[in-house]
Amino acid sequence: MSELPTCRELYEFLGDYHAGELDPLRASAFERHLSLCPSCRVYVDSYRRTVELEKEAFDDAALPPPPEELVEAILAIRRPA
Numbered sequence: 001m002s003e004l005p006t007c008r009e010l011y012e013f014l015g016d017y018h019a020g021e022l023d024p025l026r027a028s029a030f031e032r033h034l035s036l037c038p039s040c041r042v043y044v045d046s047y048r049r050t051v052e053l054e055k056e057a058f059d060d061a062a063l064p065p066p067p068e069e070l071v072e073a074i075l076a077i078r079r080p081a
């Protein structure tokens with residue numbers, strides 16, 4: 001059982017785990033910890049939900065960048081003469 005990551009390590013791995021970039025050994029230790037630790041399960045759940053929400057928000061806000069001329073015009077207005 002000494003190979004189980006601590007809760008802190010689990011938090012540190014979470015981003016990589018979620019991105020599927022955790023090596024298989026760590027990923028299985030991660031999942032083992034999750035199966036034994038309800039508070040980390042809650043944490044991972046809320047992390048996933050946050051990532052999903054951010055993704056949706058990003059999709060909604062997926063506007064093209066403003067045209068260069070517009071940026072230049074705005075900057076020109078704001079620039080003191």
Ligand SMILES: [Zn+2]
Nearest residue numbers: 006007037040
């Ligand atoms: Zn934990």
